Amino acid sequence: MMKCKKNIIIIVMISILVFSLGFGANAKAFRVAVIMPSSINDLAFSQSMYDAMVAIQEEMGKEEFQFVYSESMFVVADAAAAIRDYASEGYDLVIAHGSQYGSSLVEIAPDFPNTSFAWGTTVNTFSDQGITNIFAYEARSEEGGYVSGVLAAKLSQTGIIGVIGPIETGDAKLYVEGFKAGVLATKPDAQVNISWIGSFSDVALASEAAQTHINVGADVLTGTAQMVVGAIGVARQRGVLWFGTQADQTSLAPEVVVANQVYDWTVALKPMIQLVREGTRGGSAYVLTLANGGLKIVVNQEALVRKTIQDIIEGKIDIEL
Amino acid sequence: MEAIIIGVLKSAIRLATPYLYASIGETIGQLSGVLNLGVDGVMLMGAFSAFFTVLKTGNLGLGLLVAIVVGGIFGLLIAFVNVTLKAQQGISGIGFYIFGLGLSSLLFRTMIGTVQTVSGFSPLSIPLLSNIPIVGEIFFRQNILVYGAFALVPISWFILNKTPLGLSIRAVGQHPEAADSLGVNIVRIRYLTVIFGGMLSGIAGASLSIALLNVFQQNLTNGMGFIAVALVYFGAWRPLSVLSGALLFSTVNAIQIWIQVKGINIPSDFTLMLPYIVTIVVLAAMAKRYVRPPKALNKPFERGE
The missing domain is CATH 3.40.50.2300 (Response regulator)
Incomplete structure (x- = not known):
């Protein structure tokens, strides 16, 4: 009887190992949701973020990095609803791409302590208000x-x-x-x-x-x-x-x-993603400059x-x- | 000084052009008793279809024609919903606005993908008239859609006030029962005015995308269609007053741009409000004037048996 139990445990362990090898990449994919004020092809602010998402996906691969987006969210109340939805759906990082979304983030972020948020353009992470899961980014x-x-x-x-x-x-x-x-x-x-x-x-x-x-x-x-x-x-x-x-x-x-x-937002996003994977949910601000290659x-x-x-x-x- | 006046007034004429098409179309529809708040959506569809056609074929006339047809189809749909199905006109209009905004954005996304430019209608100098000092430079060296917009004012005035058709339109909007008893086909008149209004909204959109801006992006009109509806009320359903309203709004807008460009020390937040402030002040000052909307406006026709 003891032996039988041991065998079962071993089988279970092996199958977990096999599963994590086979499907591990998918389970660990980093999932990002972006809320943008205009369209992804505006040849301006929103497109710069969309292009960064595409670039990161190309670099990390579709298994490792997945993103979804909501565009033309010029109504802040709609954007706030979208931010909350994405956070509830368990995305690793929810990016509110517009300085008009800041006050919504302050409301929403504390409700989802396991989700990271980011917004810009600003350097304010709201850490002075005790919020620890918001990143900020800005372009000089x-x-x-x-x-x-x-x-x-x-x-x-x-x-x-x-x-x-x-x-x-x-x-x-x-x-x-x-x-x-x-x-x-x-x-x-x-x-x-x-x-x-x-x-x-x-x-x-x-x-x-x-x-x-x-x-x-x-x-x-x-x-x-x-x-x-x-x-x-x-x-x-x-x-x-x-x-x-x-x-x-x-x-x-x-x-x-x-x-x-x-604007090359990957300069801000890559270290952000790294931190989230290591368990830090927010608190730092990233600035694109000519020196760090974020501005070209x-x-x-x-x-x-x-x-x-x-x-x-x-x-x-x-x-x- | 001369150059400034020419520059400002030329700007004003260009800015007024889309409003004129859309407002005159809306005026005629409202005079027959149909309120259409979907103007902005139809403008967007006209702007997109004209732009797409020109981008693919390079044929400006064809682009304009497609915008007219698309605007007319939208007019037909709006007439069907408002006249035949007797929908609440305010609500259905907003529906058509959102439909036009969404559909034009979707088509733009799938069929063009990114913001591009085309070569639109270029300025066309009118012989002799364009040589008049100042006036010629301001009025007679514009593109053909600008001339069309201004020609529309006397034409629509003439049709509305001097032809049997105009009489029928106004009768249908004022006393549909009386018009009906005299054998005027109310449904046909309202379909006609709303389809015509749709065509003009289509041209209004095309005037932006293939004549004035030569570019298309999502929500290109930025709510101009709603200003156009407001101008109909400002102009008290008279084409000439609609023209003066459009010119007033556009001229003040052109002046505020110029104030900013010249670096005159007024905060931009204030100058940007100027067109709206001036329009409201003029409207308030003229409020005593006897203005009555068409009595049957916004009311579906029910034949009393």
């Missing part, structure tokens, strides 16, 4: 903004540069200020005109803002957030240079997009060459020999 978008500003100042013939922003907050504000600082450091007498649209989605108003910038003499434009596609269209039509940010916008207007600051500048040579040739043809550039 002023760094790439500064680089673009320096280039813009060099390229502008009129010395007038137009900037189109959504709402004066978050990474948009940082980008705009960094860009302006870059221009003025390079060309102190340049004029940087800034207009805010008051919305992340009003494409028509962004387009008219671009028209107005060009009408007052701007020959280089930049802007941030997903409604700038309207402005890029105008830049393309009127042959004015464009500097992009958040995602690579070159495909929209390869003739005029000079450079883009691209993607230059489109074609636009530069084209613009220079055009300026020589039109006599805007005087080559002094």
Whole structure:
């Protein structure tokens, strides 16, 4: 009888071992849910996060890393409901990709102590409120903004540069200020005109803002957030240079997009995932910078060459020999 | 100074264009007694279908035609639900808005996938008129859909006020019983106005995606269809007043953009409110004027036996 029991135990042990070998990868897959304010193909903020998810999945494999997402969650109450749903479904990490979701996270996170949450763009993990399962992430978008500003100042013939922003907050504000600082450091007498649209989605108003910038003499434009596609269209039509940010916008207007600051959130997400796997649920903030590779500048040579040739043809550039 | 005025007014004319198509269409529908709150959804469908057609074929005329057909089909559906099925018009309109928003987003996702640009209608200078100083630059060097929007105002005024059809439309919206007893086919008139309104909403969307912005992304209209409905009330169901409302809103918007671009020291939060504040103030100032909505607006027709 004793022997029989022993045999059973051994069989059970072996089958557990076999099971964990065969299906272990699947059981241990890291599952992430993302809530995004706009669509995954907005060529801006939401797309930058989606691209990071895809990149991590490609690197870790579909067995090791799985993600789901809810997009166009511009209504914060809907987003909060989605965050709660994902947390209840047992995802390892729930990412609320937008600074508007912070107050919802403070409400929800304490109810799910075994789930990790992350949000951005901010460095506030709410650890001062005793919450231990929230990560934060931010992009130092002023760094790439500064680089673009320096280039813009060099390229502008009129010395007038137009900037189109959504709402004066978050990474948009940082980008705009960094860009302006870059221009003025390079060309102190340049004029940087800034207009805010008051919305992340009003494409028509962004387009008219671009028209107005060009009408007052701007020959280089930049802007941030997903409604700038309207402005890029105008830049393309009127042959004015464009500097992009958040995602690579070159495909929209390869003739005029000079450079883009691209966010690579994998730099923040990978250490986050590592910590969660080791049992730490939150408490740290990650910042994308040029130094850590989270910010990249993607230059489109074609636009530069084209613009220079055009300026020589039109006599805007005087080559002094 | 001259350049500023030209720039601001040119902007205003462009901004007013989609509103004009959508508002005039809505005006005619409401005059016949049908409230359609789904304008924004139909605009989105028109914007998407026009953009997709131009992206695939490069044919702008075909793109416009497809937007008109798609808008007309939506108009037909809206008329069926509101006129034949006698649904609550406010509720069904919101339903059509959400349907149009969702369907255009879904089609965009599956058929295009990422934000792209097309070459849309380019400005078309009208001979002689475009040479008039200032005025020519502002009004007569626009694209063809802008001209269409402004031409629609006198045309719709003429149809509504000077033709038997216009009389029937207004009669159906004011006194459907009387119109019915005189042999006017109420259902047919309402189908006609709502389908026509749908076509104009389709063009309104196309004016964004293949003429003014030349781009499509999800929720491109950003609620313009609702402003268009508000402009119908602002304009008291008269095409000329709808035009002045659209121009007022758009001009103040163009001015506020210019104020920001010129770096005039007013907080952007305030300048962004200006178009709405001015519109509300004007509306309040004119509130004493005798305005009556069509009596049968929002009421399905039941023939009293």
